[in-house]
Amino acid sequence: MSEKELGKKWDRCLADGAIKLGTGLGLGIVFSVLFFKRHTWPISLGSGAGLGMAYANCQNNLRSHYMLHRGDKQRGSTQC
Amino acid sequence: MLRACLRGANATARKNYRRIPLTSLQQCRHYTAGEGSSASKVVVAGLLTVSGGIGGTVLYAKWDRLCLCVCVFSLEECNECHEHKEATAVHPAPTEPMKERPVEEVAARLAQQEQEEQDISASVSASLEDSLASSAKATLQAIGAQEAALQAIMQHTDKLKEAMEAEVLPEEKSNQWKDLEAALADRTTALNDARAALSKANESLDSLRSVIDESKGLKISSVRPLVLAAEENLHNMVVDLDKMVMKCFCVLAGKLSTDDLNALIAHAHRRIDQLNRELAEQKVREKIHIDAALEQQKLEDQKALDSAVNTALQHVKEEARLDQERKLAELREVMEAEMRTQLRRQAAAHTDHVQDVLKVQEHELKAEAEQVLSSKMLEQETRYRQLTQEQLDNFTLDMNTAYARLKGVEEAIDSHVVAEDEARKAHQLWLSVEALSYSLKTAEADVPTVPLENAAQAVRDSCRDNDFALALASALPEKSLQRGVYSEASLRARFNSLRSLARRVALIDESRNSLYQYFLSYLQAALLFEKRQEAPPSQLSSEDLDPFKLLSYASYCLEHGDLELAAKLVNQLRGEARRVVEDWLIEARLTLETRQVVNLLSAYANAVGLGTTQAP
Numbered sequence: 001m002s003e004k005e006l007g008k009k010w011d012r013c014l015a016d017g018a019i020k021l022g023t024g025l026g027l028g029i030v031f032s033v034l035f036f037k038r039h040t041w042p043i044s045l046g047s048g049a050g051l052g053m054a055y056a057n058c059q060n061n062l063r064s065h066y067m068l069h070r071g072d073k074q075r076g077s078t079q080c
Numbered sequence: 081m082l083r084a085c086l087r088g089a090n091a092t093a094r095k096n097y098r099r100i101p102l103t104s105l106q107q108c109r110h111y112t113a114g115e116g117s118s119a120s121k122v123v124v125a126g127l128l129t130v131s132g133g134i135g136g137t138v139l140y141a142k143w144d145r146l147c148l149c150v151c152v153f154s155l156e157e158c159n160e161c162h163e164h165k166e167a168t169a170v171h172p173a174p175t176e177p178m179k180e181r182p183v184e185e186v187a188a189r190l191a192q193q194e195q196e197e198q199d200i201s202a203s204v205s206a207s208l209e210d211s212l213a214s215s216a217k218a219t220l221q222a223i224g225a226q227e228a229a230l231q232a233i234m235q236h237t238d239k240l241k242e243a244m245e246a247e248v249l250p251e252e253k254s255n256q257w258k259d260l261e262a263a264l265a266d267r268t269t270a271l272n273d274a275r276a277a278l279s280k281a282n283e284s285l286d287s288l289r290s291v292i293d294e295s296k297g298l299k300i301s302s303v304r305p306l307v308l309a310a311e312e313n314l315h316n317m318v319v320d321l322d323k324m325v326m327k328c329f330c331v332l333a334g335k336l337s338t339d340d341l342n343a344l345i346a347h348a349h350r351r352i353d354q355l356n357r358e359l360a361e362q363k364v365r366e367k368i369h370i371d372a373a374l375e376q377q378k379l380e381d382q383k384a385l386d387s388a389v390n391t392a393l394q395h396v397k398e399e400a401r402l403d404q405e406r407k408l409a410e411l412r413e414v415m416e417a418e419m420r421t422q423l424r425r426q427a428a429a430h431t432d433h434v435q436d437v438l439k440v441q442e443h444e445l446k447a448e449a450e451q452v453l454s455s456k457m458l459e460q461e462t463r464y465r466q467l468t469q470e471q472l473d474n475f476t477l478d479m480n481t482a483y484a485r486l487k488g489v490e491e492a493i494d495s496h497v498v499a500e501d502e503a504r505k506a507h508q509l510w511l512s513v514e515a516l517s518y519s520l521k522t523a524e525a526d527v528p529t530v531p532l533e534n535a536a537q538a539v540r541d542s543c544r545d546n547d548f549a550l551a552l553a554s555a556l557p558e559k560s561l562q563r564g565v566y567s568e569a570s571l572r573a574r575f576n577s578l579r580s581l582a583r584r585v586a587l588i589d590e591s592r593n594s595l596y597q598y599f600l601s602y603l604q605a606a607l608l609f610e611k612r613q614e615a616p617p618s619q620l621s622s623e624d625l626d627p628f629k630l631l632s633y634a635s636y637c638l639e640h641g642d643l644e645l646a647a648k649l650v651n652q653l654r655g656e657a658r659r660v661v662e663d664w665l666i667e668a669r670l671t672l673e674t675r676q677v678v679n680l681l682s683a684y685a686n687a688v689g690l691g692t693t694q695a696p
Contacts, residue, residue, distance in 0.1 A: 001663045002659060002660055002661065002662040002663035002664070003574075003577070003578050003581050003660050003661070003663065003664065005659075005660070006581060006585065006656075006660060055595060058595060059594055059595045062588075062593060062595065062598065063593045063594070065659060066589075066590045066593055
């Protein structure tokens with residue numbers, strides 16, 4: 001169902017964000033712990049990077065329908 | 081001896097007969113005059129001829145024994161005569177070529193002859209006895225009759241003497257004479273009887289004599305004594321009879337002597353005188369009486385004459401009348417008879433004529449009748465033919481009409497069948513369409529209907545030859561066939577949930593689809609309030625293209641069951657909202673399409689059904 005797509009997208013977004021955030025956080029923590037002597041900036045960098053990635057991913061995901069891909073040029077006319 | 085007897089009898093008879101006529105003639109002459117002599121002559125002549133004939137025959141027979149046999153005896157004895165003759169003829173020449181007879185044969189012949197002789201003797205004796213008896217009876221009768229005659233004669237003579245000699249009154253005399261006449265009559269009757277009896281006796285005696293002669297002629301010795309006895313008897317009888325006859329005749333003949341005759345004559349004369357005297361007296365008396373009576377008679381005569389005349393006249397008239405009547409009757413009878421014969425003739429002629437005429441008429445009538453019959457027959461035949469032809473024509477007409485009607489009926493039935501077929505098909509179509517439309521209603525909340533494939537197939541089946549329906553049936557969307565369609569209610573419900581989503585992404589489209597826009601759109605949705613349901617205008621202006629408005633219009637339409645308009649309105653959504661309601665729109669479109677097709681089919685089926693359905 002088309003109405004459930006958005007919901008699915010949001011779910012994915014959140015899940016992805018959560019993962020990315022977590023991963024970023026984790027990596028940041030790791031990096032911070034490991035490489036950056038427990039500075040908080042890698043954590044925030046990591047989480048921020050993660051969050052940003054997640055945001056970008058979500059947006060991209062949400063826009064995906066409106067974006068024409070290379071392969072779609074041929075089917076662009078047919079799609080509506 | 082027989083012949084001697086015969087001759088003697090004849091002689092006596094002749095004598096007697098010769099004598100008797102004289103005396104009887106004498107007597108007769110006394111009473112009846114002038115007839116005796118010629119009669120006696122005739123009688124005598126007859127007797128002489130008869131006796132002469134008999135004597136001649138006897139003499140000739142004596143001369144020729146054969147003739148005697150033939151004349152007098154039976155055939156047996158004649159045969160024997162012949163035999164005897166043969167025997168006598170043969171015996172003199174036994175040494176002829178004829179063989180001598182053997183002894184046995186002779187003995188047999190002798191025995192046979194003896195037997196025959198015995199038989200013959202027996203028969204002869206019997207016959208002799210019979211004839212003897214009869215002749216004896218007759219003779220006795222004759223003798224008796226002669227005696228009676230004798231008595232009568234004596235009586236008569238006595239009476240006569242008495243009458244002659246006695247002198248008594250004339251009346252008594254007349255009585256006496258009357259008695260005498262009676263006595264005479266008696267005498268004559270007695271004499272006749274005696275004569276008859278005598279003749280009978282003579283006859284019987286003659287027969288006896290003949291029998292005796294026969295038996296004599298047999299020349300059988302055993303018979304001889306019988307024959308002799310019979311001859312003796314015969315002789316005796318004859319003698320007695322002759323004696324009696326002679327006595328009678330003697331009495332008749334010699335009863336009156338001359339004195340008696342004289343006395344008789346004298347008496348007769350006296351009687352005559354007396355009678356004459358009486359006659360004279362009588363005459364005188366008579367004359368007086370007659371004169372006296374004449375006068376009276378004359379008077380009476382006149383009277384009587386008239387009456388007599390009258391009566392005679394009457395009688396004559398009567399007689400004449402009767403005669404006339406008789407004559408008339410006779411004539412009438414004769415006439416009647418003649419008339420009858422004539423009538424008969426006429427009747428016969430008439431019948432003949434009638435027969436002829438009838439025959440002719442019959443022919444004519446027959447010919448006529450036949451003609452009439454033939455004409456009638458012809459008429460009948462033609463009429464019959466006509467009738468049959470008519471009948472045939474009628475029948476063919478009827479048949480044709482019936483056939484035509486049958487054809488018509490068949491066609492009607494066929495068309496009816498066709499119509500019914502059409503009707504059935506229409507019914508089926510309708511039913512299948514109804515089924516289809518019913519199956520549309522099977523959609524429950526959020527569950528689509530059953531796949532309409534079966535119903536659609538049923539519809540397609542029920543409208544094989546109906547292009548329109550077929551086209552319609554095949555216009556059903558595939559999705560609905562495979563998966564079924566959602567009901568309006570489910571769509572409505574879905575829309576209600578969709579609406580909020582569509583409101584939230586109302587701001588998102590191709591150009592604005594970042595996450596920030598999403599946030600803004602969500603904010604907008606949270607802050608903007610529109611009427612839940614708003615009646616859509618008949619024409620959409622540009623400001624009505626606002627998603628919120630559109631959604632409220634669509635809600636209103638949905639609430640009022642106008643899915644089509646709702647779908648149209650929803651179709652106006654752009655951007656992400658459109659993308660969100662895309663599926664719903666598709667579903668709505670599907671449902672609408674299906675419903676449209678089904679409605680069309682139903683309408684068509686109804687129309688067709690209405691067209692073909694007949695009120696039962």
